[in-house]
Amino acid sequence: MSDLVVDVLTGAVRGGTAIMFAALGETLAERAGVVNLGTEGSMLVGALAGYAVAAETGTPWAGLAAGLVAGGLLALVHAVMVVWRRADQFATGLTVMFLGLGLTSLFGAAYVGRAAPGFDPVAVPLLSDLPVLGEVLFHHDPVTYLSFAAAPLMWWWLRGTRGGLLLRTAGERADVLHVHGYRPGLIRGAAVVAGGALAGVGGAQLATAYAHAWFEGMTAGRGFIAVALVIFAVWRPLWVMAGSYLFGAALALAPALQARGLSLNQFALDALPFLITLAILAILGRRTLRAAPEELRRVFT
């Protein structure tokens, strides 16, 4: 039984990392006042770019960088549309998501089934020998180790730095920035692009470290879970981190049970993360909206 717990917890970290990168990216965009439903698309292009570049260059790190750039570029489409053209954020975001899906189907066919070098788990000396914690936290790929620092870093950056202050103000009262001679549009656009880049990193991690494969639509809704997650993590990076692992656990439960010979309906298990999302959103209802950045609330209502 305790084996199962360790398995699920380890799987939570393994499977939650990609969601966490995407959700942190969405946090940036939303704290600046923009909802980006295209996050799923940024993950997908990040996954394909990451896998393809890793395959072509033989370096997974180059793949990771490519994922970052690709995710950011796709988000740039969203940024231009909603910040400068003032298009509807929801319609644009969905369209951008489908654009990402289409682009990756088109260019990804060649990489389906093709092998590529990826990130392999590296046990951290000493720490990995800790009971339970060692197994759960310190037998992962290098990108996952990076992700441990991502949420605290974002928390610190948003709270403590000038850039963080400007970004938060863009999401609360953009007019105030204008009064002080800043350009809120530029700040928002940058936040959306940076958010997409993070989602791209999440996608690249998914392809090169988690699945070690590319296939069409491989993110399977993780980008949308990330968007929902940001809402019920009330726009706080550390809560986003915790929530990502919750979903990671839901994803890890099915293989862990199957490995023990329990035959459960695969489709029911696949639906679990989404059922959890719905349940949490239903419980919270409108309550989260009160914690939303002001400009974002205007988008929602």
Next chain:
Amino acid sequence: MTLTDPRTGAKTDIPLLAVRGLTRRFGEVLANDAVDFDVRPGEVHALVGENGAGKSTLLKLVYGVHRPDSGDISVEGSPVTVGSPAQARSLGIGMVFQDLRLVPALSVTENIALAVRGVKARMIADAAAEHGLAVDPQARVSHLSIGERQRAEILKVLMTGSRIVILDEPTSVLAPQEVTALFAVVERLRATGYGVVIVTHKLNEVRAIADRVTVLRGGRVILGGVDPGNYTDAELVEAMVGRAVPSLPSERPAPPDGAAAVLALRGVSAYGESGVIRLKDVTLEVRPGELVGVAGVAGSGQRELCEVACGLRPASSGVVTVAGVEVTGPRQALAGGVCDVPEDPLADAVVPGLTIVEHMALGLPKVPRRRANVDWADVRRITTELEERVGLQMAAGHRKVAELSGGNVQRVMLTRALGRGDSVLVVAAYPSRGLDIATTRRTQELLLERRAAGAAVLVVSEDLDELISISDRIAVMHDGHLAGIVPARGADRQEIGSLMLGGAR
């Protein structure tokens, strides 16, 4: 007047800020017509005038929001062009806007850091102490009272290095105590050589704080930088309005004793828009022939009180009765003879695409018909009749409400509500909002006429002077509770103020 410059210590009487012949036209409207205005170091200069007199235009020209068509601006004797607010700030011109420009979700320090790079909580605390502005730099702005927010905003302006501090209607949202505290800060700024411009329309404030006053009307300077001590209130009002405004009759018969209350609330609580309880266990009676004023800091439950009385908002507990009948919805309230002037007509009570006449038809208890159709000729006749009786000069009846200014929409609301001679209860939320002085006076007369005709009248206002002059009793609200009820005659402002702020009586 010779004073010490705050930075150089040199004696100077060169104005900190001077504008000469400033003119600005918006389309057909001459918003500022050759306006002269100046502020010297160590003085408080009040800028007064009605809505549309050109005060905000003048401020916007000085603060670089608009460019003047002609005229000069100079700072400390040197001519300048102010192209943007940022440039105005770098010239030492600071503006405290009426709708304070603070981000509620951020702390005071973070807000000031948006304007002043690299500022630390410590520096803010020091500056606050220096200027006598009690503000906690760590506090989140959304947790601060309006008065505290205003102090934070003033502090922000001072910390950007402004020596000219412009306060745009700073007292309109404050309780009397907070006004006293604000004026203490202004006194201190004056004493330390700052130049303060204060925009207001309250003459008692001009007398309390200003060294000089400039009156604008229709974009022109009517009285330029005069000592208010040399003018009577009536003279200053006449300068603002353009003609004499009669004062309200001060003697009024007392409401009849012992009559049964028209409006009675017993232990009434109600939820506000956001689902938070905003009206808490309020018990209040308004008798026929009585005018009860409601005072309170904005958002203390006044809106919910009015809506509950009109049946527009269900009480979550307690009982509301109008003329003895329990009110459970607008239907009973209307049948009981309630008419109301809503707090925010544009949001709650008007249909922008309909004309004034159509709005009148909507408000009639019985719409005149000819066979199956509305008899529009009759509605127009009734509208004209109401307008003549009420005398508030509405815009033409065929105009759509969407085209009207806030003040003109308010005239429509008032004409519709106060023109009816048969209502037993009048609920008026901020009736004089957006109105000029003469129309405000006429509205007050109308409310008193309804009272004299035996109606019960409930009036919410943020203007304590207005409430004291027209009410029989003043109900003071604080955080959804009825903090106390005081007789209006001989009411003590400080006492009402401490009730508004939640202090003990």
